[in-house]
Amino acid sequence: MSPVAPSVVVFDLDGTLLDSDAPLLDAFVSLGVPAESVTWGHVVADECNRLGIDLQDYLDAYDLTAAQPYDGAGDLVASLDRWAVVSNKHPRLGHRELQRLGWNPEVAMFSDVFDGPKQLGPALLALGLSADDVVFIGDTPHDRACAQAVGARFAWAGWNPRTQPNTDDLVLTHPSQVLELVTPAEGPVASVD
Numbered sequence: 001m002s003p004v005a006p007s008v009v010v011f012d013l014d015g016t017l018l019d020s021d022a023p024l025l026d027a028f029v030s031l032g033v034p035a036e037s038v039t040w041g042h043v044v045a046d047e048c049n050r051l052g053i054d055l056q057d058y059l060d061a062y063d064l065t066a067a068q069p070y071d072g073a074g075d076l077v078a079s080l081d082r083w084a085v086v087s088n089k090h091p092r093l094g095h096r097e098l099q100r101l102g103w104n105p106e107v108a109m110f111s112d113v114f115d116g117p118k119q120l121g122p123a124l125l126a127l128g129l130s131a132d133d134v135v136f137i138g139d140t141p142h143d144r145a146c147a148q149a150v151g152a153r154f155a156w157a158g159w160n161p162r163t164q165p166n167t168d169d170l171v172l173t174h175p176s177q178v179l180e181l182v183t184p185a186e187g188p189v190a191s192v193d
Contacts, residue, residue: 004132004183005181005182005183006132006133006134006135006152006153006181006182006183007082007133007134007182007183008082008083008084008106008127008129008133008134008135008182009080009082009083009084009134009135009136009137009178009181009182010083010084010085010086010120010123010134010135010136010137010152011077011083011084011085011086011105011136011137011138012085012086012087012118012136012137012138012139012140012143012157013085013087013089013094013097014067014087014088014089014139015040015138015139015140015157015160015162015163016070016137016138016139016143016157016160017069017070017073017077017085017103017157017175018067018068018069018070018073018097019067019068019069019070019160020066020067021040021160021162022066023062023063023066023067024038024062024067025038026061026063026066027058027061027062027063028047028051028053028058028061030061031053031057031058031061032053033051033053037051038051040140040162041088041139041140041141041142041143042088042117042142043088043111043114043116043117043118044058044088044089044090044093044111045090045111046117055090059090059092059093062093064093064096064097064100065100067097069101070157070159070160070175071159071174071175072159072174072175072176073175074101074103075175075176076175076176076178076179077103077105079179080182082106082127083105083106084105084106084107084108084109084123084126084127084134085098085105085107085108085109086107086109086118086119086120086122086123086136086146087108087109087110087111087118088110088111088117088118088142089110089111090110090111090112091110091111091112091113094108094110095108095110106127107123107126107127109122109123109126117142117146118142118146119146119149119150120134120136120146120147120149120150120152121149121150124150124152131150131151131152132151132152134152134153135152135153135154135155135178135181135182136152136153136154136155137154137155137156137157137172137178138154138156138157139156139157139160139162139163140163141164144156144169153170153181154169154170155169155170155171155172155178155181156169156170156171156172157172157175158171158172158173159172159173159174159175
């Protein structure tokens with residue numbers, strides 16, 4: 001990896017920028033799925049298939065008003081010159097969540113873009129960047145694997161208590177700490193007091 005700090009942040013959406021575990025789970029539970037049967041970090045269509053429920057029923061059951069940004073997430077994305085979202089979320093829900101929040105990432109890629117689970121490669125191409133130019137922030141082992149697959153830097157959204165980092169992983173405890181990882185458009189690496 002380059003010794004220069006990345007200039008662009010790529011975020012997972014659910015569990016990283018949005019505190020959406022309860023709404024995601026509630027949609028499954030409302031369809032008769034036991035809460036303990038639901039697993040995290042998958043393409044929603046795959047999870048619906050695994051659990052034996054119809055994807056359209058799940059999409060209809062999901063409450064688009066329930067997921068709220070983690071404390072500090074809105075201020076963080078408002079302060080970034082360039083940022084992107086790469087998520088396993090269904091595009092219908094993902095785009096509506098971004099619109100509801102007034103968030104406008106440079107690139108927003110959801111499950112319809114990937115052949116299987118999310119990948120960073122398509123986002124790098126769309127952004128015109130290399131892996132050294134980005135840091136990926138996520139909340140699941142799959143997010144870490146996405147960053148590793150392209151050689152990008154990764155940090156855990158440790159403000160989500162569900163994260164399970166390894167001992168040597170970079171774990172952030174508040175969204176504002178993301179600014180310490182990137183080079184602003186002009187000047188040295190940003191610092192947050």
